[in-house]
Amino acid sequence: DKKQNEKEVKLWGGRFEESVTDTVEKFSESISYDKALYKQDIKQSKAHATMLAKKELMTASDRDAILQGLDEIEKCIERGEFVWRTDREDVHMNIEAALTDLIGEPAKKLHTARSRNDQVVTDLRLWCRDAIDKILLCIKRLQIALVNLAKVNEGLIVPGYTHLQRAQPVLLQHLLLSYVEQLERDAGRLADCRSRLNFCPLGACALAGTGLPIDRFMTSDALGFTAPMRNSIDAVSDRDFVLEFLSANSIVAVHLSRLGEEWVLWASEEFGFLTPSDAVSTGSSIMPQKKNPDPMELVRGKSARVVGDLVTLLVLCKGLPQAYNRDLQEDKEPLFDSVKTIIGMLEVSTEFAQNITFNCERIQRALPAGHLDATTVADYLVNKNIPFRTSHDIVGRSVALCVSKKCELKDLSLDELKSLSPVFEQDVYEYLGVENSVKKFRSYGSTGSECVREQLGYWANKLEIDR
Amino acid sequence: DKKQNEKEVKLWGGRFEESVTDTVEKFSESISYDKALYKQDIKQSKAHATMLAKKELMTASDRDAILQGLDEIEKCIERGEFVWRTDREDVHMNIEAALTDLIGEPAKKLHTARSRNDQVVTDLRLWCRDAIDKILLCIKRLQIALVNLAKVNEGLIVPGYTHLQRAQPVLLQHLLLSYVEQLERDAGRLADCRSRLNFCPLGACALAGTGLPIDRFMTSDALGFTAPMRNSIDAVSDRDFVLEFLSANSIVAVHLSRLGEEWVLWASEEFGFLTPSDAVSTGSSIMPQKKNPDPMELVRGKSARVVGDLVTLLVLCKGLPQAYNRDLQEDKEPLFDSVKTIIGMLEVSTEFAQNITFNCERIQRALPAGHLDATTVADYLVNKNIPFRTSHDIVGRSVALCVSKKCELKDLSLDELKSLSPVFEQDVYEYLGVENSVKKFRSYGSTGSECVREQLGYWANKLEIDR
Amino acid sequence: DKKQNEKEVKLWGGRFEESVTDTVEKFSESISYDKALYKQDIKQSKAHATMLAKKELMTASDRDAILQGLDEIEKCIERGEFVWRTDREDVHMNIEAALTDLIGEPAKKLHTARSRNDQVVTDLRLWCRDAIDKILLCIKRLQIALVNLAKVNEGLIVPGYTHLQRAQPVLLQHLLLSYVEQLERDAGRLADCRSRLNFCPLGACALAGTGLPIDRFMTSDALGFTAPMRNSIDAVSDRDFVLEFLSANSIVAVHLSRLGEEWVLWASEEFGFLTPSDAVSTGSSIMPQKKNPDPMELVRGKSARVVGDLVTLLVLCKGLPQAYNRDLQEDKEPLFDSVKTIIGMLEVSTEFAQNITFNCERIQRALPAGHLDATTVADYLVNKNIPFRTSHDIVGRSVALCVSKKCELKDLSLDELKSLSPVFEQDVYEYLGVENSVKKFRSYGSTGSECVREQLGYWANKLEIDR
Amino acid sequence: DKKQNEKEVKLWGGRFEESVTDTVEKFSESISYDKALYKQDIKQSKAHATMLAKKELMTASDRDAILQGLDEIEKCIERGEFVWRTDREDVHMNIEAALTDLIGEPAKKLHTARSRNDQVVTDLRLWCRDAIDKILLCIKRLQIALVNLAKVNEGLIVPGYTHLQRAQPVLLQHLLLSYVEQLERDAGRLADCRSRLNFCPLGACALAGTGLPIDRFMTSDALGFTAPMRNSIDAVSDRDFVLEFLSANSIVAVHLSRLGEEWVLWASEEFGFLTPSDAVSTGSSIMPQKKNPDPMELVRGKSARVVGDLVTLLVLCKGLPQAYNRDLQEDKEPLFDSVKTIIGMLEVSTEFAQNITFNCERIQRALPAGHLDATTVADYLVNKNIPFRTSHDIVGRSVALCVSKKCELKDLSLDELKSLSPVFEQDVYEYLGVENSVKKFRSYGSTGSECVREQLGYWANKLEIDR
Numbered sequence A, B, C, D: 001d002k003k004q005n006e007k008e009v010k011l012w013g014g015r016f017e018e019s020v021t022d023t024v025e026k027f028s029e030s031i032s033y034d035k036a037l038y039k040q041d042i043k044q045s046k047a048h049a050t051m052l053a054k055k056e057l058m059t060a061s062d063r064d065a066i067l068q069g070l071d072e073i074e075k076c077i078e079r080g081e082f083v084w085r086t087d088r089e090d091v092h093m094n095i096e097a098a099l100t101d102l103i104g105e106p107a108k109k110l111h112t113a114r115s116r117n118d119q120v121v122t123d124l125r126l127w128c129r130d131a132i133d134k135i136l137l138c139i140k141r142l143q144i145a146l147v148n149l150a151k152v153n154e155g156l157i158v159p160g161y162t163h164l165q166r167a168q169p170v171l172l173q174h175l176l177l178s179y180v181e182q183l184e185r186d187a188g189r190l191a192d193c194r195s196r197l198n199f200c201p202l203g204a205c206a207l208a209g210t211g212l213p214i215d216r217f218m219t220s221d222a223l224g225f226t227a228p229m230r231n232s233i234d235a236v237s238d239r240d241f242v243l244e245f246l247s248a249n250s251i252v253a254v255h256l257s258r259l260g261e262e263w264v265l266w267a268s269e270e271f272g273f274l275t276p277s278d279a280v281s282t283g284s285s286i287m288p289q290k291k292n293p294d295p296m297e298l299v300r301g302k303s304a305r306v307v308g309d310l311v312t313l314l315v316l317c318k319g320l321p322q323a324y325n326r327d328l329q330e331d332k333e334p335l336f337d338s339v340k341t342i343i344g345m346l347e348v349s350t351e352f353a354q355n356i357t358f359n360c361e362r363i364q365r366a367l368p369a370g371h372l373d374a375t376t377v378a379d380y381l382v383n384k385n386i387p388f389r390t391s392h393d394i395v396g397r398s399v400a401l402c403v404s405k406k407c408e409l410k411d412l413s414l415d416e417l418k419s420l421s422p423v424f425e426q427d428v429y430e431y432l433g434v435e436n437s438v439k440k441f442r443s444y445g446s447t448g449s450e451c452v453r454e455q456l457g458y459w460a461n462k463l464e465i466d467r
Helices: A022-028 A031-054 A060-078 A091-103 A105-109 A116-151 A172-197 A216-222 A232-237 A240-266 A294-317 A326-353 A360-370 A374-383 A388-405 A414-420 A426-430 A434-440 A449-462 B022-028 B031-054 B060-078 B091-103 B105-109 B116-151 B172-197 B216-222 B232-237 B240-267 B294-317 B326-353 B360-370 B374-383 B388-405 B414-420 B426-430 B434-440 B449-462 C022-028 C031-054 C060-078 C091-103 C105-109 C116-151 C172-197 C216-222 C232-237 C240-266 C294-317 C326-353 C360-370 C374-383 C388-405 C414-420 C426-430 C434-440 C449-462 D022-028 D031-054 D060-078 D091-103 D105-109 D116-151 D172-197 D216-222 D232-237 D240-267 D294-317 D326-353 D360-370 D374-383 D388-405 D414-420 D426-430 D434-440 D449-462
Strands: A157-162 A165-171 A274-276 A356-358 B157-162 B165-171 B274-276 B356-358 C157-162 C165-171 C274-276 C356-358 D157-162 D165-171 D274-276 D356-358
Touching: A022 B294, A022 B326, A031 A060, A031 A091, A031 A116, A031 A216, A031 A326, A060 A091, A060 A105, A091 A105, A091 A116, A105 C388, A116 A172, A116 A232, A116 A240, A116 A326, A116 A449, A157 A172, A157 A360, A157 A434, A165 A172, A165 A360, A165 A434, A172 A240, A172 A449, A172 C172, A172 C232, A172 C240, A232 C172, A240 A294, A240 A326, A240 C172, A240 C240, A240 C294, A294 A326, A294 B022, A294 B294, A294 B326, A294 C240, A294 C294, A294 D294, A326 B022, A326 B294, A374 A388, A374 A434, A388 A414, A388 C105, A414 A426, A426 A434, B031 B060, B031 B091, B031 B116, B031 B216, B031 B326, B060 B091, B060 B105, B091 B105, B091 B116, B105 D388, B116 B172, B116 B232, B116 B240, B116 B326, B116 B449, B157 B172, B157 B360, B157 B434, B165 B172, B165 B360, B165 B374, B165 B434, B172 B240, B172 B449, B172 D172, B172 D232, B172 D240, B232 D172, B240 B274, B240 B294, B240 B326, B240 D172, B240 D240, B240 D294, B294 B326, B294 C294, B294 D240, B294 D294, B374 B388, B374 B434, B388 B414, B388 D105, B414 B426, B426 B434, C022 D294, C022 D326, C031 C060, C031 C091, C031 C116, C031 C216, C031 C326, C060 C091, C060 C105, C091 C105, C091 C116, C116 C172, C116 C232, C116 C240, C116 C326, C116 C449, C157 C172, C157 C360, C157 C434, C165 C172, C165 C360, C165 C374, C165 C434, C172 C240, C172 C449, C240 C294, C240 C326, C294 C326, C294 D022, C294 D294, C294 D326, C326 D022, C326 D294, C374 C388, C374 C434, C388 C414, C414 C426, C426 C434, D031 D060, D031 D091, D031 D116, D031 D216, D031 D326, D060 D091, D060 D105, D091 D105, D091 D116, D116 D172, D116 D232, D116 D240, D116 D326, D116 D449, D157 D172, D157 D360, D157 D434, D165 D172, D165 D360, D165 D434, D172 D240, D172 D449, D240 D274, D240 D294, D240 D326, D294 D326, D374 D388, D374 D434, D388 D414, D414 D426, D426 D434
Parallel strands: none
Antiparallel strands: A157 A165, A274 A356, B157 B165, B274 B356, C157 C165, C274 C356, D157 D165, D274 D356
16 A cells, blocks of 8 residues: 555555654645546446455445546546646545545545556556557557658659768659558557556555455456466566556657657758648748748657657666565656657648658759669679679779769760679660669669569558548 | 747747657747746846847847846746747747747847757756755754754763774764764855856857857856856766766765665664754654654655766767757756755755654663773774784783673773783773773774764864854 | 777878877777677678678589688687777677788678668677576576475475564475566567667668668578667667666666675574575674674675666767767667676576575464464454454454463463454464464465465476476 | 675685676676776875875885885786786785785885775876876867968858858858867867866875874875875765766867868768868779768767766766765776766867868858848848837848849949838948948957957967967
């Protein structure tokens, strides 16, 4: 039992001579944020009361009074009329005390074979499960937006970068699908986390279980858990499911920060590859042509707090002895903040993806600058049986020639090319230029047009787009 | 200028065809938390208007209208009657727009030679300065509480631990003063941070300064800064002062987490060295003798979020190009949270220190168990010209003898001691037992009674206790 | 291609006029640590050469020369005779250049349809897979050690703690199994991570794939991957698999830090519940009875670096644009450190578990102090149809009576009990005392003897102990 | 005393029946990294022996033997001939045992009135002091390189960015000096840290001080400390000086990561503002014009490990009880890594700054695009007594006109301007264009040519350049 309620002596039987000081009360309260768990807490109490009645630990009429009372309280909360009292400490005590105010005696039986220790962690697991479902939906929406963006930009070639230096031409579709792939793994991590946390701690009580003849399988089923947790001490003391959830969120956040960085770069004057619509950008009141990609800057920035939330929880849990320690109260705010932030980041990225235009002309103008077809020529030479390291060298010298002549590879004459290697033939011109270059890619997973079309089909199908 | 306000087209001259979406607006808003800066923002605007009038960039009557209008707005905010509008984005726009509503035309001159970029960072530096002053006061109060606790426990010897194993006897006073020392360095770090951040960015404008004939020294003085910052780009883009502040807070938090750990241990049944009063502990409604030291568990736990806040800011700032990026909007919530948490931790630790009793009897019963006087005997032997490593070995064998006889060192007869080393004389008994042992310590900074008395005097004087 | 090797101009065709400075070379090198990947790099090159020959991109005799050359190099490395050269930058270049030194021309064909970008990440995924397998084994060994420790301590009751205050009696076996449960989830996280990372990036080349007719499914199969990765940009640029791995390690580390804290506490004089054997503790040369539980302090301490490694990688990846950036070179040291540390922590915890004795007598002496049977009495009353909140109150008053009489609950007479509630009957004495109390627990997952026996059987079976 | 050495029983008097296991020994050893402290350890021992002799705790001839022996050992280490033994655990034991091997009996007196607890922390403070001095020098060198870079680029105007969107024209010099300012605060933080840590823990012994008549002021002086620390428990248990140092390093790292990001951006094809020389860039063997700014990518990337090191130490120290815990052994590697990394980052940034060329032509071509002179026109209007918010609006409309006409502000005719506001006069053309715009800036700290010249003079003087 976490704490004795001082200010409401009659109900909780305080035997202390003094109340805690206001400073301590304010420092210790959790109701200002844990009320977010009300829905889960009420759901749990209903399942618990139903089980208690089934096991004859309360009467059917007590149960009915409780179920009805909880329904009323839930409606009251949702109407915004419930008065949350700090002197009733937390969401559990607030609801139980309100129930007692409402229905009297039967409410006193509700906490049978339950402690706040198992109660809070049951609420938390239920809440995480719901939160993961919401995030999974947001991820899917962003994937759909990216795939749709790919679909409307068929054939658009952009520079592919390494070291932020232009390296090879790639289809924009291919680049966009790379983010879809990353999000898919993010979804996989969250789904794994959901499976692993979906076990029921209810009935672990304070830490040791109970001697009352409860049925933990029944409450577990009623609440949609896979099974009750096997060990009561583990059930109340571990928060690894929150750590795993916040880790998964942190990886999503890192992915989105990279998308944010890329789109902020692309929206700059210097790149000029994309323009956000008014609906997702902010302007300068002084420069009307300005379109600040603020939302993606904030996506990048807010990734920091998701990482910070994870660190908070890791620091929190480090070195705590078993079982419940009051420190664990601090698990909730980082969790809530992480979830709220990730959902915001995903939603805003989705809207951004739905509201950008790629500037084909500007991009096409940029393409010739990087000799992006150089590696394609190396492949050409390898096909002619030149060892790769030698091909590589020949292409290097070819580009050097272009640099000195200020031209592109495709502008070199066959004689010039032959002077660098006799194996060059007329057919090399089918490999030169970014369009040819992209066409030539053919390995599985490559940016070759055919490969990308297949991948796009894969994702449209998987994400149930246009069906 | 950070962003154009869409929804209030007439005032900010929106030229965008669409408003930003609700998702983006909700994701981007900062008014829900940056209103905490209202006092600093108003103070700044007053200093700015006064300077503008002095430099003839506005008339005296415009200035007076502004100063009076800002006074009214401040009172309105403090009465809780000010309506913060999300469509006016942030604290700066809310106050400026409200001023325009209130006094009309003159308000339009207030933003002369200022941008939100320098405005927000000026507010933030002022806010940090105030926050540091508050924390410094809280630190001093905790130091005083610890010194007072030391004063009422004169002469109480407790086991000193290494590896959580008993090692040597120390005066409780000495242990308490070790925390006072740590807090003093914490205060030093915060004071250094305060000095370093106390330079005025106002007048840096968007990032390049201004061509208007402003006097940055005048506003700097009026706001109590040491001097204006020397470089306008640096002024708007760096947040190192927040990083330094949050680092200093993190070290305070680590110190307090260690105090928390120690007092939680000491309050356990197994140690039983201290009992918190009712005013700072929570009980179990079932076990009336229980006194959970919850506040110190929470102090230990909340240290995690202070660390998390620092990490958030480090991650946030990493890799941002110069100068202002929207990401920086995210600097405020970790800052505010860190300050609020540290103040709470300090206040609660202070109240805890004012409300604990050390259980002398229990402690005294515990003292004999650890052969805590062993190293004192080694000193005795060194004084008799035995090389230290040899002394060490003799004492080791002496304790081994005690262990086999289940007695303490002081219970060994002189013959027994002499059998271990002939240099033992009758005077060794003046070194045995924890009381003797403590008396013998004499090096500067040691736990010797005389040394500790001096140190206690030093701190009572420095902290102005009893004067 | 990551970088041109300056110092060995002939091979890599440097066209730069100057070499990089020594400072830059020293700062940029990775060979001092990435040589740890040699086994994976050689394995990969063999699979790659075999595929190239199959697809007629090299001859069978070239392939044979390469396979044989790589075998020789591997042996040379394992004999410690390989000379790693900093001017050959990294493990890939060192091995390829050594192969060229050894077999000449055919070596130049090895890098066909491969880039260092896909090469390094293929090595890294193979390395992680191997590392996870090692960690999974270490986890299983620790689980076995804990189950064995439980088996030899049948029936031993210890205080169960909340807030580090004694709360209820639990079987030591139950407490030990709570750690086994946590480790099982840790293993689950690592296994999920292993499945998710086990896709093959080889053939993604620099970032866009290749135009050469390679067979990525063949290399993927040969290297034991599930399938080739679907998107070449994703393949070379993402390090989410390392983030996931380090997150999983961090959660293991937090679990072990808690075990460390608990055993350090239990080894203290004040608790005195366990004694480590000489083989896993350190002593004081001055106090022979001292047994410092150093290894578990270090387990607790080293958890910090595992968390730090994760943070390093999160900060590293945040805000990087697609695709390969040189920053990513920094992914390896935190990964290697995390794996080495976790393995050390698991091994040492296992040895510690194999080398501790629980001090039954000391524990039994401690048990009466906490009124640990109080909640059992509450269950008794609930069974007699007293509402839980009322039962709770009655037990509270019963314990208060004990406190005033300085006795235990079982020492109260039936009359005294009846004066608190008339429903107390003679049978209450079957519920009093920690042994009775433990016997009465019966809910699934509780500390009841029967439940714990079943759980122990479950784990012995699952971990294949005694079969 | 940290740990008893098992394997060298005769010297350290092990009484344990078994040695620790190899796993534990390997896990616990620190000699592989703490040997980095040898110089400080020897220096300390010399000061300590000298003091012991002065206080007649050893003879002059013992002292001389010790001093001479330590000299020999130091030379032996520096010649690389010293054999570090893992079974002698750490640097302290290795040196003391080697001294005993070398000079015999007198060596046994060296550890008088000292423990490994105060010894290690004294070494560590000395080491940090030296490290800070090195970093301060590196910072100064980078500042000089930046100022020199500014000097050779007089008059070069570049776009100033907010949101990575062009905002106002700034002098490159001004931008470079903004980094100099940040580094100056970094130096200030490190200097403050150095002052605060420069107090001597020697003589605190295990944790309680000593009864021997040592003179702590004498050793403190001899080692260059300000004074001995006032509290022996504080002296051995706190690592806040390392936390402060790593925090200061983290802020340096964040600053450098931002410089890295900026220069990587500027080196991209799209920006094209700077070209690194061959000496500090890497190329592609295939694209000879490529100059990858790898060193600055690594500077950005390595900032992550500096942050990770800080987090490791914060996590390490959180929640440890007073005084020495074995966990603290883990303070060294993050410290050493942080220092090594920061020094590398500073050195490489310095070399990079010494080896880049700004591409004036490319930059000048870029300047017109952003209407960077817009805010200067707003200042012009304010000077003509138009309220700022109105000026702002007029300029907005002026730029809108330019956008529709695809021209720059300076290309608008006076009639066109007058149609937007009648206050425009011929003199407005002195404000238009980036050169005029930069000239008009005049506020202190602004990018105005005069202001920047003064600031450059200030720094050249302060950094003693050209004198």
